[in-house]
Amino acid sequence: MIRPRVIPCLLLKNGGLVKTVKFKDPKYLGDPINIVRIFNDKEVDELVFLDITATIEGRRPNFDLLGKITSECFMPLGYGGGIREVDDVKKLLAMGIEKIVLNTSAVESPSLIRAAADYAGSQAVVVSIDVKKSLLGKYEVYTRSGKKATGHDPVSFAVEMEKQGAGELLLNSVDRDGTMQGYDLELVRRVADSVQVPVVASGGAGNVQHLAEAIRAGASAAAAGSMFVFQGPLRGVLISYPAQEELRRAIP
Amino acid sequence: MIIIVDYGVGNLGSIKNMFKKVGVKAESSSDPAILRDAEKLILPGVGAFDAGMSKLKERGLVGILNELVLEKKVPVLGHCLGMQLMTRRSEEGREAGLGWIDADTVRFKFETDQAHLKIPHMGWNVLDIRRPHPLVSGLGTEARFYFVHSYHIVCADEVDVVAYTDYGYNFASVVQKGNIVGAQFHPEKSHKFGMQLLRNFAELVS
Numbered sequence: 001m002i003r004p005r006v007i008p009c010l011l012l013k014n015g016g017l018v019k020t021v022k023f024k025d026p027k028y029l030g031d032p033i034n035i036v037r038i039f040n041d042k043e044v045d046e047l048v049f050l051d052i053t054a055t056i057e058g059r060r061p062n063f064d065l066l067g068k069i070t071s072e073c074f075m076p077l078g079y080g081g082g083i084r085e086v087d088d089v090k091k092l093l094a095m096g097i098e099k100i101v102l103n104t105s106a107v108e109s110p111s112l113i114r115a116a117a118d119y120a121g122s123q124a125v126v127v128s129i130d131v132k133k134s135l136l137g138k139y140e141v142y143t144r145s146g147k148k149a150t151g152h153d154p155v156s157f158a159v160e161m162e163k164q165g166a167g168e169l170l171l172n173s174v175d176r177d178g179t180m181q182g183y184d185l186e187l188v189r190r191v192a193d194s195v196q197v198p199v200v201a202s203g204g205a206g207n208v209q210h211l212a213e214a215i216r217a218g219a220s221a222a223a224a225g226s227m228f229v230f231q232g233p234l235r236g237v238l239i240s241y242p243a244q245e246e247l248r249r250a251i252p
Numbered sequence: 253m254i255i256i257v258d259y260g261v262g263n264l265g266s267i268k269n270m271f272k273k274v275g276v277k278a279e280s281s282s283d284p285a286i287l288r289d290a291e292k293l294i295l296p297g298v299g300a301f302d303a304g305m306s307k308l309k310e311r312g313l314v315g316i317l318n319e320l321v322l323e324k325k326v327p328v329l330g331h332c333l334g335m336q337l338m339t340r341r342s343e344e345g346r347e348a349g350l351g352w353i354d355a356d357t358v359r360f361k362f363e364t365d366q367a368h369l370k371i372p373h374m375g376w377n378v379l380d381i382r383r384p385h386p387l388v389s390g391l392g393t394e395a396r397f398y399f400v401h402s403y404h405i406v407c408a409d410e411v412d413v414v415a416y417t418d419y420g421y422n423f424a425s426v427v428q429k430g431n432i433v434g435a436q437f438h439p440e441k442s443h444k445f446g447m448q449l450l451r452n453f454a455e456l457v458s
Contacts, residue, residue, distance in 0.1 A: 002396055005375050043443045045376060046398075071269050076398050076441045093298065096266040098400060098441065120299050123372040123400045167372065198370050220370060244394070 003251050005045040005221035006211055008228040008241065009170075009202055010035070012051040012081065015065055019225050020052070021178030023130070023146035029229055029237050032065065036072045039228075042241040044075055048101065048170070048223060050128070051081025052145050055104045060084070063091060070096035078170075080128055084109070089116045093124065101170060103128040104143040106161060107150050113164040122167030122197075129154055129161070131187060132174045139187060146174045154187065155194050162195045169195065170223065173203035180206030180226050185217040192218030208242050208250040215251050222251075254454060255290035256280040257317070259307045261297050261333065267440035267450075274447055276454040284316045292453070293317075293326055297333030301357065301403070302345035304333050314350070321352055325431040328352075329453050332401060335427070335434030339405050352432050354408040355424070362420045369420045372402040377437075379415040379425055387433055387452045388414060388426060395445040397425075397437035404436060 011018050011026065017035055018026035029035065032049075039047055049069065054061060060082045070077060079092055080101025089100050089112075100120075105112050106127045116125045130142045131154045141152040150157075158169055171191050173184040183204045192199040198220035205211055205224035214222045231238035242250075254271060256264050258280040271278035278294070281287060295317075297304050308314050320326040330338045339349045342357035349357070360371050376396040381388050397417075404423035407413050417425035417436070425436045433453065439446030 002376055002378055040443075067265070071265055073266065074270060074273075074441060074443050074446065076400070076438070094264075096264075096440075098298070098438075118300075119303070121372075121402070123374055123402065124298065168374070196370060198374060221375070 003248055004215045004219070005200075006242070006247055006251070007046045007048055007200065007221055007223040008039060008044055009048045009050065009223040009225050011225065012049055012062070012065070013053050015062065018052070019178060019229055023174050023177055026052070027235070032069055033072060035239055036069055038239040039241065040072060040074060042239075043244070044241050046076045046078070046221075047073065048078040048080070050079075050101065054082025056145055056147065061088060061092065063095070066092065066097065067095050078126055080126070084112070086112065086115045086119060089119060093120055099124050099126045099168065101126045101128045103130065106164075106166070107141070107143045107152070110164050113161065113166055117165030117167065122165055125166050126168040126170050126200075127161040127166040128170040128172060129158060129191070130172045130174050131184075133184070133187075142174060155190050158191045158195050158199075162197050166197060168198045168200060170200045170202055171219075176204030178226050179204055182206065182210045183214045183217070183222075185213055188214055188217040188219050192220075208246060212250045253290065254278040254292045254294060255287055256294040256296060257287070257313065258282045259304070259311050259313055261299050261304055261307055264296060267294065267296060270440045270447055270450055271454070274451045274454070276451070282311050282313060284312075287313075287316055287320060290320070290326060292456075293320065293328040295328055295330035295334035295337065297331070297337060298400075299333060300344060301333065301336060301342040301349070302347045304337050305345070305347035305349065308337070317350070321432060327431045327433070327453070327456055329433050329435065331435045332438055335436055336403060336405055338432060338434055342403060344403050353405075353412060353427060353429055353434065355405045355412070355427070357403045357405050359403050360420065366420050372400055373419040374400045377417050377419065379417060380422070381415045383414050385414045385428055386456055387428060387449065389452060391445060391448055395448075396442070397439070397445055398441040399425075399437045401436060405434070
């Protein structure tokens with residue numbers, strides 16, 4: 001492999017793109033199609049879209065919008081949000097999405113993981129694990145856009161998800177989301193050490209060095225939101241992505 | 253016109269769009285009459301080997317594809333699972349493959365000191381071109397391609413291999429024999445590099 005993947009993770013809400021801080025205060029960034037075109041031009045490794053209100057609004061994926069997005073994308077795509085049945089999975093794959101991302105469903109109906117993996121292969125099934133750290137330093141898995149505590153420990157949960165058929169884990173630190181202060185490296189290390197499938201670190205990246213730290217901690221890929229959509233201390237919206245050369249230097 | 257064989261697996265939308273971007277007419281179809289008129293064929297695919305073969309059979313496509321590819325020598329590009337289906341068999345399944353290329357599909361197998369290598373091989377990787385071929389011309393030194401696969405093909409005759417890719421060891425990532433070409437990666441997900449490969453395929457003179 002030439003180098004680990006660096007993945008902009010984009011949040012959909014009401015058909016627009018937003019960025020949150022600690023899973024709260026979504027700030028509107030713009031129209032997803034325009035932003036996808038920019039990421040296309042920048043030749044990003046991969047894009048992940050998460051519809052952060054689909055599940056809590058009891059909705060299914062916005063297939064119309066996703067169809068428009070995928071037809072613009074010449075890079076691999078992941079999508080999560082409101083996926084509840086194998087039929088949803090089939091529809092998403094048919095429209096050109098490589099990876100379906102399960103979060104709430106992975107906890108509430110884990111048989112969907114196996115069903116999706118049997119249909120499309122494990123590599124197409126990503127379980128997204130949202131983790132909060134308590135004041136006492138205990139990690140816990142959350143679902144429903146970070147609103148519902150599950151009582152699961154992220155390490156045992158990750159192992160279980162791998163057993164169920166997940167081909168990749170998207171590991172989000174809720175506490176670091178949007179802070180740009182760096183990943184929760186201890187969390188990354190613990191989970192990456194306990195599973196065979198690739199772990200994508202997410203939550204907290206603010207610069208290329210942070211991405212490199214996640215990889216050194218055992219992540220196979222690094223995802224980020226703020227760092228690719230904001231510019232400067234006032235967080236002005238500006239889409240960016242490091243040059244290949246810079247990524248190669250930082251993350252060999 | 254290039255016809256993308258629609259047998260119910262994979263992402264035909266993005267590959268159609270990529271052809272459109274390079275100015276090549278391409279449509280997807282599973283209609284034998286339309287397949288018969290194709291100048292060239294694309295055999296796409298994601299997912300499991302047996303599921304892919306079963307779907308080709310369910311749609312009654314095996315016979316017509318054999319006729320077009322083996323007898324009429326219509327150029328065909330299989331990619332990812334589509335490439336693996338062109339082999340004789342796969343360790344992933346029980347169904348026989350199409351057997352168009354003298355090759356088998358096997359699972360990645362690593363030495364014990366390669367435990368850090370994850371399966372599937374998922375991500376961007378490069379080609380080590382061993383045999384010049386118009387299909388891989390003009391890619392430039394920066395070319396990278398997107399791979400997602402747990403199985404790869406092993407050609408009985410190395411002469412059929414155009415390019416290898418290194419993941420733990422070298423596996424055949426681009427193959428060609430006569431009118432049949434295969435690529436293990438996803439051109440439609442590989443930015444301008446995949447675009448160049450599809451353009452090359454469209455321009456191949458049979």
